[in-house]
Amino acid sequence: MAMKMGFGEYVAKRIVLYIIVFFTAVSIAWIIPRFLGNPIAIIIARLGPGQAGAAIAASYFMQAFGLNKPLYEQYILFWIGLFHGDLGISVWLLGKPVSQIVFKALIHDLILMVPAIITSWFIGNYLGAIAAKYRSLDRILLPILYILTATPYFLLAMILQWTFSVQYKLFPAVIQTSILDRLFTNPSWPTFIAFIKEWTLPFLSLVIVSMGGWASGMRSLMIYELESNYSRFMEMMGLSSRLISSYAFRYALSPQITGLGIQLGTMVVGAIAVEYIFNYPGLGYFLFNAIINNDPFLLQGAILIIVLMVIAANFIVDLLYAALDPRIRLGVMG
Amino acid sequence: MAGFLKAFKRSNVWRLLKKNARFWICLMIIIAVAVLGIVGPYMTKYGPKTPTGEIMAPPSSKHPFGTDYFGYDVFAETVYGIRVSLTVGIFAAIIATIVGVMLGMVAGLRGGIIDYIVDTVINILLAIPPILIMLLIAAFMGKRGIIELGLLIGLLSWQWTARAVRSQVASLKVSDYVATSMLSGNSFIRIMFKDIFPNIASYSLLSFVIQLGSAMLTVITLEFLGLGASEWSLGAIIQLSVLWGAIPLGVWWWWFYPGIIIVALIASLYLIVVSLEEVFNPRLRRE
Numbered sequence: 001m002a003m004k005m006g007f008g009e010y011v012a013k014r015i016v017l018y019i020i021v022f023f024t025a026v027s028i029a030w031i032i033p034r035f036l037g038n039p040i041a042i043i044i045a046r047l048g049p050g051q052a053g054a055a056i057a058a059s060y061f062m063q064a065f066g067l068n069k070p071l072y073e074q075y076i077l078f079w080i081g082l083f084h085g086d087l088g089i090s091v092w093l094l095g096k097p098v099s100q101i102v103f104k105a106l107i108h109d110l111i112l113m114v115p116a117i118i119t120s121w122f123i124g125n126y127l128g129a130i131a132a133k134y135r136s137l138d139r140i141l142l143p144i145l146y147i148l149t150a151t152p153y154f155l156l157a158m159i160l161q162w163t164f165s166v167q168y169k170l171f172p173a174v175i176q177t178s179i180l181d182r183l184f185t186n187p188s189w190p191t192f193i194a195f196i197k198e199w200t201l202p203f204l205s206l207v208i209v210s211m212g213g214w215a216s217g218m219r220s221l222m223i224y225e226l227e228s229n230y231s232r233f234m235e236m237m238g239l240s241s242r243l244i245s246s247y248a249f250r251y252a253l254s255p256q257i258t259g260l261g262i263q264l265g266t267m268v269v270g271a272i273a274v275e276y277i278f279n280y281p282g283l284g285y286f287l288f289n290a291i292i293n294n295d296p297f298l299l300q301g302a303i304l305i306i307v308l309m310v311i312a313a314n315f316i317v318d319l320l321y322a323a324l325d326p327r328i329r330l331g332v333m334g
Numbered sequence: 335m336a337g338f339l340k341a342f343k344r345s346n347v348w349r350l351l352k353k354n355a356r357f358w359i360c361l362m363i364i365i366a367v368a369v370l371g372i373v374g375p376y377m378t379k380y381g382p383k384t385p386t387g388e389i390m391a392p393p394s395s396k397h398p399f400g401t402d403y404f405g406y407d408v409f410a411e412t413v414y415g416i417r418v419s420l421t422v423g424i425f426a427a428i429i430a431t432i433v434g435v436m437l438g439m440v441a442g443l444r445g446g447i448i449d450y451i452v453d454t455v456i457n458i459l460l461a462i463p464p465i466l467i468m469l470l471i472a473a474f475m476g477k478r479g480i481i482e483l484g485l486l487i488g489l490l491s492w493q494w495t496a497r498a499v500r501s502q503v504a505s506l507k508v509s510d511y512v513a514t515s516m517l518s519g520n521s522f523i524r525i526m527f528k529d530i531f532p533n534i535a536s537y538s539l540l541s542f543v544i545q546l547g548s549a550m551l552t553v554i555t556l557e558f559l560g561l562g563a564s565e566w567s568l569g570a571i572i573q574l575s576v577l578w579g580a581i582p583l584g585v586w587w588w589w590f591y592p593g594i595i596i597v598a599l600i601a602s603l604y605l606i607v608v609s610l611e612e613v614f615n616p617r618l619r620r621e
Binding site: 017018020021024025028029032033142143146147149150151152153154155158159161162166173216220223224227228261262265266268269270272273276277287288291292296299300303306307310311314 | 356458461463467469471473474558561569577596597601604608611618
């Protein structure tokens with residue numbers, strides 16, 4: 001990056017990058033099902049009619065999905081469909097439009113993931129900073145934090161479900177979709193409380209694992225800052241260790257802000273299994289079912305929406321970062 | 335080689351490593367898991383899918399990890415599973431490290447259009463979670479063997495290594511000794527391997543261990559989603575246990591033992607990196 005670069009120029013550069021990313025992501029989601037596999041064959045295999053019927057059904061689906069048109073036309077049609085919110089139909093859910101399923105699931109996902117990511121970010125960064133500052137605490141915290149990051153999301157979800165809803169019946173083991181629906185159509189206090197009880201375990205599974213990631217990252221960044229020349233200099237000037245750590249913390253925090261978007265990506269993937277385990281009707285739940293039930297369009301649609309969600313989050317985080325970091329905001333340094 | 339070992343034993347690195355208890359514990363765990371994968375199948379008379387006749391039997395001396403809903407021995411499934419999952423992970427980590435180091439070096443040293451392309455691809459891969467692309471490809475892939483899966487994960491995970499190597503090489507490039515080497519007419523390949531690579535060799539090793547840890551996590555996740563290389567990989571055992579209601583049935587040993595081995599292995603890989611970083615980087619040593 002150039003030494004002198006204005007805020008506007010920075011934002012413009014990021015926008016160009018995200019347009020490229022968006023274009024690449026949509027193209028990948030279009031290319032892979034077409035060239036690696038054969039969605040029609042999968043659907044026919046699922047329907048399982050006799051030989052003669054299969055050929056008729058295949059040609060019907062070829063026409064219905066426009067797969068008999070030239071490739072460039074299919075590609076353009078896919079883009080047009082995307083902007084009209086048309087992502088094909090789900091085979092597993094018997095012809096329900098994919099866009100309808102995924103948009104609803106997206107909202108469910110946001111209710112689960114936005115609080116999870118914010119909570120884990122704050123607790124994780126705090127724990128990491130403490131581990132870096134107090135060496136005696138670090139001896140215990142360090143292994144715990146790394147064990148948490150090394151835990152697959154689904155495994156922690158299983159441990160929590162086993163402990164808190166099978167051994168001790170404190171929380172319901174699975175989500176009832178009806179409660180979630182009622183929350184939107186007919187909100188009331190009892191519904192909300194019932195929902196929170198069901199929401200707690202999936203929420204905790206996501207928070208605890210990603211908290212370990214934030215904390216272990218923060219710990220390294222913070223130690224690096226605390227051992228740097230400016231910290232040493234402040235120490236020599238006789239400034240309090242509290243002040244020194246507060247400066248180091250602010251410095252160490254900036255990569256953690258950029259990491260937010262990336263972390264969301266990993267969390268979404270972890271959430272696929274967590275949502276399946278708790279029967280939470282988010283994007284991951286449909287994605288998991290799309291895989292085990294061989295549903296090509298639902299799979300494609302769900303991945304596309306998740307990717308777009310992550311790209312949007314990354315973009316927001318980038319802008320936030322640019323606005324927060326004075327070096328970019330004032331255009332002093334790239 | 336003997337001379338090298340002697341020099342290494344006298345070095346600062348060895349002195350610091352020797353007293354780093356965390357490093358040795360983690361190394362033992364990693365070796366133990368690998369040994370379990372190698373010799374485990376000879377320790378049990380059951381295959382991964384051999385019915386034992388006992389259904390959902392809790393852990394005992396006969397079945398150290400118990401048996402599952404179908405009467406398969408969980409220990410046998412697990413040791414065969416370690417073989418599959420670990421092979422895929424190691425293969426993926428090797429590919430990711432080699433591709434990352436090579437692309438990072440070429441981009442950092444050459445600059446210009448090549449650097450711009452590599453940088454853009456890195457940024458794209460950082461903005462789209464690569465595991466989603468892996469998921470999409472794996473779901474539509476006709477054949478999902480160990481090699482295919484390893485390639486898929488490796489070729490989509492090199493961006494972290496490449497980004498770090500690229501910035502290190504870019505700062506090495508402007509140093510005097512590289513400039514001298516360029517002026518004396520050394521070829522690009524020679525500069526890359528003789529002048530630059532020795533400086534990033536230790537980072538490459540660290541990067542391999544990090545890549546192995548995250549590749550294992552990716553492999554396990556894909557396997558859990560039913561997109562693994564074999565039906566008795568570690569993740570697949572756990573998926574099957576969830577699909578057949580091991581949690582409400584109370585058959586915890588079906589998923590807990592494979593799960594705890596996964597966590598122990600990946601956590602050890604991550605913690606070994608922390609120890610090695612402390613040894614290589616005085617700023618992290620906190621003495």
